[in-house]
Amino acid sequence: MTIARALDADQRADALEQLGAGELDVLVVGGGIVGVGAALDAVTRGLRVGLVEQRDLASGTSSRSSKLVHGGLRYLEMFDFALVKEALEERGLLLTRLAPHLVRPVPFLYPLQHAWERPYVGAGVALYDGMAMTGKYDMGVPKHKHIFRKQLARMAPDIRTDDLHGAIRYYDCQVDDARLVMTIARTAANNGAHVATRTKVTAFLREGDRVVGARVRDLEGDRDIEVRAKVVINAAGVWTDEVQDLIGGQAQLDVDASKGIHIVVPKDRIRSECGFITKTEKSVLFVIPWDQFWIIGTTDTPWDLDLAHPAASRADIDYVLGHVNRLLKDPLDQRDVVGVYAGLRPLLKPMRKEGEMGETTKLSREHTVANPVPGLVLVAGGKLTTYRVMARDAVDHALSRSEGAFDPIPQSITDRVPLMGAWGFEARSNQRVALSRSSGIDIGMVDHLLGRYGGLVDEVLALVHERPDLAEPLPGAEHYLQVEVLYAVTHEGARHLDDVLARRTRVSIETFDRGIAAARPAAELMAEALGWDGAQLEDEVDHYLRRVEAERQSQLMPTDQEADEARVKAPDIV
Template sequence: MTTTVLTPQQRTDSLRAMTEETFDVLVIGGGVTGAGIALDAASRGLSTAIIEAQDWASGTSSRSSRLVHGGLRYLYNLDFKLVAEALKERGRLLTVIAPHLVEAQPFLWPLKTPVIERAYSAVGVGMYDALAVIGAGGKKTVPIQHHLSKKGALRRFPEIKPSALCGAIEFYDARVDDARLVITLVRTALKYGAQAASRVKVTGILKDARGHASGVEAEDLETGEKLTIKAKRIINATGVWTEQTQDMAGGSGGLKVLASKGIHIVIPRERLKAQTGLFLRTEKSVLFIIPWQHYWVIGTTDTAWHEQLEHPVPTSADIDYVLAHANEVLDTPLTRDDIIGTYAGLRPLLQPKVLDESKSTKVSREHTVTEVIPGMVAIAGGKLTTYRVMAEDAVDFALGAAEAKARPSVTFDLPLLGADGFEASVNQAERWGKKYGFDADRMHHLVRRYGSELPELLAAIDEDPTLARPLATAPQFIRAEVHRACTVEGALHLEDIFIARVRLNSEAPDRGGSEVDEIADIAAAALGWDKETTDKEKANYRERIAAELAAQQEANDAAASAVRMEAPDIVAGEVH
């Protein structure tokens, strides 16, 4: 019997199935790429298992700019195919796959010279719009560009320095809660029969008599139990851990990946009165100022990272860099006192060549799939926006041309959980709000998080009306959201709730410290923790908070990483 909930019991059942069956596909890695692969494979009718060494989305996929975008800057490198592909995927996410999680977002592109820059920028953004319409079969999924005078631009974004622009172009991309997208992908894969377990670490790759990959040796990090999981095909989707995972297989194949750190700062929504985001080109990359319902996200950086991979952290210098670039265009400068949150992630930068050029390989501009050893493939590179295409490529490659043709991907037209009936749920929001005493702001928040699954959360409130109460020190969330994180969304530990589900770790100045007791009480009731376990969870998360806050005061990566690693993980040995 299939399920759509990630719970401790589901995890136990999945692990049992993993040790008893031989799967068509085993996916290693529970970020957006691995989750997408699991859904692609399962929805083709392949028996599928997915394991992740930490929590779902714990790496890059919970630490991104939270954008679904075509990559306007790539047009200036003439990467038309890449941009067209990303815009096509953006359109599908907005309209079919995840309209509840992906929301259209306007951005201003400030112009500094009145004629030449406006002309070439208009052509670039016009091409961006045209590619989006073509990718959507002739339909507009977001509004097209709009040219603004200096006065018009300042009306849309009053905080821009008047000297920083002579006008602007307003264009559209989209935003997404990256971690919620991943968790929803895993849950949708469960719907189609996949088995899934977080905090399961691969310790070795099994091979048959021919030397082909035939499964993995693994450890359940929650219990210490050793597991053997058999599979006909293994897909390595571990991002910055790609080389570590494929090295277990031996052989000469695989990918070479470098880690690049990107950091973001978060400031309160009321700090800027703007009605639109901001897109700025910098000397190295781009800087986005992105509005969310209750805050702004500003980033990012792009610097080589040579420290441990589990817990990248921003340094004091990183924070200064982002503030400095934002303040180049803001009339009232942002200061550290404005910052309510920070986070850092590692991009898996794919190196130009695969390790063994003699092996078959599929290369796109952004991602590559190649054979590690027979029966095991690796995929890396890419971006969150194109996760579905990456997943399709990885499964096609693993199956081989003939079987891939016989079992084509169906995810282009496949809604995620919460997507079917989303518009009807939007239409019910006012009525539900009146029934439960929630205002329009609260209902927008809930509908955008849960889509057509929102009635399930409301049913939990019907059973326990105390779940309707806002969290005492984080009233943007209600207690039911914490309860659902534990009973539906796969949170096993307190940190899982704060980091990837009720995201106070990056959206509150104390990283959720003032909510530890209340959230731990809700989690304890939902997950059956005794007092000793609850106290351990609270102490561990508080240590993490202290380490993260201390790390961002350090001047360089090595010092910041060392400080961060002083806080132990709640589960030892969480590495891929």
């Protein structure tokens, strides 16, 4: 049985104590994909590492992506070959070595609108596959294939084929982005990193010009802690400018927030064996298989309003529906939409005058690492797929500018450190029938658990063994088991109802009521583990219901400004 350190209340308390005791080698600010990646990179080099996040793990951009691990096929058109090759290598590494339990191949169709597109697109996809095959790691997915009109009609009966010249099928990968972040954070903690969520940086500690740590606020314990560190790495994404303000505005990076929204519709509304991708006038539209659903997106528009809760407007949703309906025989409408989510991409931009907003689609997805003052490193830009490279570069940069504090500089080994759950995944998958029999859980649900926990399914089933009632479906969200809610609290760092329904599970976007019916049953399961009294339980449920209502209202508004005003009426619970 796999035994691993849990992210639970005791771990958080211990992390806060350790953060205030002695000096860290590296303090990471930000619990998104790059921040947790940096924490794992640093701690596996043998360094003493802390990570603080003001909200929940992946509570920002890193839970609101297209959930793809991909090379970025469209960047070939921009001749950004180095970026594509790097991303394809990371795709293969995640799929075959680091996180085979979380990352899985997904086929896409690229519909051909004109006859001349077949050689043009075909050459691009062939180059895409060629780069993956000649990379440092296994490709891990099948090669592309040319599809003609009759084949396309059989593979995707609901796609309008009359005006198409067939398609090209190729493969990329997908992942539950929030689970990937949590798993990396737990892997870092299991290797010795001190991880504390709901902990906000309020100031940087200075000795002369040098940053020597940070003052952080434990938002749940209502206390301040001084954390000393040889180097601080800021991986705050779209909050980079706010963090730079804490050092007196000595900015070296300028980051634009670009809003991308996605809608979720039931799987039976689009009959297709594959996802598909098509270009729009502003971006690329993906239709992505997602268990019992399709995720459809995205948009790419400037956003200068609330960073914590970007809102999808009615115009955003209509834009996505309008473009996907160009490909469908039976158009989708608002009644088909199960869930909606909006996220912000942190895009690097040229430094310019305050107040100017530029075209976000033309900004770079590549990352940059900067050192605005001694002792502080900023990393921004990039994409989900290349988080490990960004994290490695940030740690390398931080250690190389530490004035000899690390000599020699230990090397990164994260390309050889599988994430928790990877070990034992193949064996447990091969034992799926036996696991079903011994646990009494339907084999389809065992597959569901394996795809979320990998080898750590042993820990989940141990809870079921102690309490067989936890094997029952979660009321209001029957595609999850009650044990998954409890496990999110006891092992995965969930502190609030929103953490569970929006990130540890995807109930908030996978049920027509956005998780309202599941809120109270989930809160009651969490209350047992977190020691909530009746009043706190009611507060958690009330907050979640208000959040859902605020999101629904925002999605009825015609403009970003009005959508933002509706959404911010339900702030985070503390």
